[in-house]
Amino acid sequence: MMVTIALLQLPLDIFNEILFKRYGISIQSWGSWTGDWFKIQSLGILAATLLTLLLYAIIRRSPQRWWFYFWLIALPIFLFFFFLQPYVIDPMFNEFQPLSAKAPAIVPELQRIARRAGMEISPERMFWMKASDKTIYCNAYVTGFGASKRIVIWDTCFASETTDGILTIFGHELGHYALGHIWKGLVFFSLLAFVLLYLGRRSIGWLLSKYGGSWGVRNLEDWASLPAFLLLITLYGFAAMVAANTFSRYVENQADVYGLEVTHGILADPGQASAISFQKYGESVFVDPDPNAAYVFLFFDHPTVTDRVHLFVTYNPWSKGEPAQFVK
Secondary structure (H helix, E strand, O other): OHHHHHHHHHHHHHHHHHHHHHOOOEOOOHHHHHHHHHHHHHHHHHHHHHHHHHHHHHHHHOOOOHHHHHHHHHHHHHHHHHHHOOOOOHHHOOOEEEHHHHOHHHHHHHHHHHHHOOOOOOHHHEEEEOOOOOEOOOOEEEEOOHHHOEEEEEHHHHHHOOHHHHHHHHHHHHHHHHOOHHHHHHHHHHHHHHHHHHHHHHHHHHHHHHHHHHHOOOOOOOHHHHHHHHHHHHHHHHHHHHHHHHHHHHHHHHHHHHHHHHHEOOEOOHHHHHHHHHHHHHHHOOOOOOOOHHHHHHHOOOOOHHHHHHHHHHOOHHHHOOOOOOOO
16 A cells, blocks of 8 residues: 555656756756655655554554554654664765865864854764755755764755855754754654544544444454544644644744854854845745745745745844843
């Protein structure tokens, strides 16, 4: 079933890549794209298969509390793979090198900003990622936790951004690091999964009691109940996506503010540097400057480029004698 779903989605995936190539956003070769697609689908199918087997094994052992035990067992599995992601999964798709080896001149500047925040981030946690063989735009992110936590900057940033632009991007990512957004996100998504599994347990019982006979499903333990689970995953998954996007926009806004504060007094005008950086990003990937508010609420996991640029050019508590929110 998972293979069928992947194959049904393939034409849309190809169409999206054709559009990205037509507008110059993607420069990835079709061979590389196909390899990435197969790797993504293989990992997804493997994960879905293992989780489905685990789910039904738990249902057969505990027909009433399966949702709780599944959450309890799946959670540490997810955390384990999230920890491994920077070591195992990410290198399957991109090349990573220590930032100190690829852009040594920028590392002391980044550490200066980290010290401004009262933090020491060793060069071993700063990484360069090769993206220039696949896309044109600049990006950076924080990933992993514990010993695997790291900040990653794409190599496209060094081709398209000024030093000030890169430092403001780093300030934003440092915000995720300093404000604990990774562990807060893990807690949020764990609680969200708990609620959704509980609702799923209540809903699947109602569905099967009402329609199970006509669907040919004997009971919840029957593999024939899997399509009903997939239906609920689709419905509740959409609600979960909206909740996750709302949380993501909140922490991204916090990181934007943090980035402005941590670079204040180090860069001549961090707000202007950030605004220019995002203006270039918006133009390079054809971002809608004024998206529909409902669409933003449902589907955007970051504030709009327009809102972010407005924050960058207007946030200045120091001129009013007010304290900064995060970096004192």
